Amino acid sequence: MSISQSSDLTGKLAIVTGSSRGLGRATSIALATRGADIVVTYLSNREEANSVVAEIQALGQKAVALQLDAGDVTSFDGFSTHLKEALANTWSRDSFDFLVNNAGFLRAAPIGKVTEADFDSLCNIHFKGVLFLTQHLLPLISDGGRIVNISSGLTRFAGPGSAAYASMKGAIEVLTRYMAKELGPRGITVNAVAPGAIETDFSGGAVRDNPNINKAVAGATALGRVGVSEDIGLMIASLLTDANRWVTAQRIEVSGGMFL
Template sequence: MSDQIQNNATGKIAIVTGGGRGLGRATALSLAAAGTDMIITYRSNRQEADTVVNTISATGRRAVAVQLDAGNIASFEAFAAQVQSILLGKWGRDSFDFLVNNAGTYYPGPIGQITEESFDQLCNVHFKGVLFLTQQLLSLIADGGRIVNLSSGLTRFAGPGSAAYASMKGAIEVLTRYMAKELAGRGITVNVVAPGAIETDFGGGLVRDNDQVNKMIAASTALGRAGLPGDIGPMIAALLSDANRWVTAQRIEVSGGMFL
């Protein structure tokens, strides 16, 4: 499979939001291993992003890190112009091929304690931001390109304290189907990947660092452990390969079988 992805992805360019850490980093590195060049975004930690760029460059692929606050919708027009300039300057192209809307944040809280501020921040990053960033980049996505949006296993099973976050991800799953329908005329496929609980620093590193939580998740998962970033990145790279060119408007859960 890896050789097939390598051959099919060569010469492609991807944008991965939040590509400096966690699932975004794993996705960027997996795509680079498959022969894809990269623009990754970061919100504040330039050092992490530069490390990913250097790792990708060491493989012979080209990569650039660009600052982006995925919840600051007013900045997206300038970001799109910056992407256009980078594409022309670094690749001599006026388009890119893959968009992975991965950037995310998390504000836990039971329904009775959700604040309007945290709700708005979740909405801006996970729903409104995805919609309007994609809108700004539509003219730069090549016909026949691919979009992958990130959701969560929490849209299928309920975890106390995650109502607002999971609701935004549920909205993304509906948006994905509409994107797939409306962009089909350009041959652009759009799918949503829903990870289960993954050992990253997301949510303060709860799954990774809290042994009790980690064991609970392992006991609730068919394959007997919590997920790792390396379980998700290669799957997204595979989804973006030509082998999956006929897959669109699908929700694909990558959870190891949580709460079956």
């Protein structure tokens, strides 16, 4: 067996859900910088998605934007059809290499005030949607491909108001191990990446825009600052290279050392 390892992703094709902004955008750009092409997905803001596509193309890579409601299982058949068309028309291929299940949101509430509607919305996009979108796309993922599921630092440390959200992410970490076990015979690795607090518009941009929250997070982080989207995107891009081909079924926290 060759022991040569490469950090080059030239010729690889990735789908990054929820990639019109935030962590998904940063991940898409980081992958494109290493030579990968990208299928950008967005829920409603086509303009933002097109902007990401333009950034990727400016790096010399191919990209398309497809609409996807990652929390609506009934939409996945249609998405799969559009994806097959994009694969054929843009790349003259019938498969892709990497799936990054990133799409999501936080609806914070203490346990005593979590509504059934909030619970269902969180479950649909963070757990049910990840399972069934991956199921729909399995026939299109190349053998030897990679799946990355986005978890959260909140599965290790508790943040009041995040019980329902963090529970879904805990389920994703278990699902990741099962995916790794079942897809191992195809050479597909599956890992969960768990970001800490990041300066994005997630949860209304609280970490980014509230100076008190930002300072508190930085003070609780070993590296002394709040994370930025690029910290996560670069790590995921590295994880998808051949240098990490023997890593699977892992929860990898990328938090700068929060609450050690």
